[in-house]
Amino acid sequence: MNHKLAVQLYTLREACQADFPGVLRELKRQGWAGVQFAGFYDYDPMELKAVLRETGLKTAGLHVSLDDIVHHTDKVVSDARLFGTSDIVCPFIKPPLRHKEGYVEIKQQLNRVANQWKDEGFRISYHNHAFELETMINGQSALAYMLDPASDNRILAEIDVYWIQKAGLDPFEFIQPYAGRMPIVHLKDMTDDEEQTFAEISTGVIDFVPILKWGEAFGVEWYVVEQDMCRTDPMGCVSTSYTNLTNLIAKIGLANRKL
Helix, strand or coil, X not given: CHHHEEEEHHHHHHHHHHHHHHHHHHHHHHCCCEEEEXXXXXXXXXXXXXXXXXXXXXXXXXXXXXXXXXXXXXXXXXXXXXXXXXXXXXXXXXXHHCXXXXXXXXXXXXXXXHHHHHHHCCXXXXXCCCHHHCCEECCEEHHHHHCCCCCCCCEEEECEHHHHHHCCCCHXXXXXXXXXXXXXXXXXXXCCCCCCCEECCCCXXXXXXXXXXXXXXXXXXXEEECCCCCCCCHHHHHHHHHHHHHXXXXXXXXXXXXC
């Protein structure tokens, strides 16, 4: 299962801006199997691809703005091809669109792109925060509406378990409807204090054991660790999360699974 562990590079955005190739080499040294991109920080994608080839790191999807997915689709697909990934993920919705009509339009837009490229093997997913749970559409949250596991909805889930916990819900219960529809899950922990901020894996309050077991049973292909803000050095936080996550995987007997 360790071959499914990746880092969302937004966690290391300042380091990537300073020395993106060096970040990739350090993540490989730590033991990570993959990285998930959130932009290229003015580096030549061909240079970054060469470093991935050198290190053996895989690409666990691309986080791409809604505008780029909808209006610059050819470029986005070209980048996905370059980095050898099928997964294009919408990571965020700007505040002016966070209302019923906005979510309805976004769902239509993402489905249109997903249908356009499905025959070439590309998938569109949506990464949540907590704000999508604040708007109701047809008796369900906007997030549940966007990710409705219906046959005619091609938007897949990239559930961020921290934000589900932050909204006061149980992440394990929340992911249940997305069996076979969540190729990537985002893992981050939550501090056990009043701030309830981002934390390294297994240092906070989230129970990852049932989530990991469920993921192996129901089609998760990448477990991507993200820490939006770090109280200490981000690279050190990433290293701590890798150590704790691999120890947890070994403890629950999933380390040697090759699914």
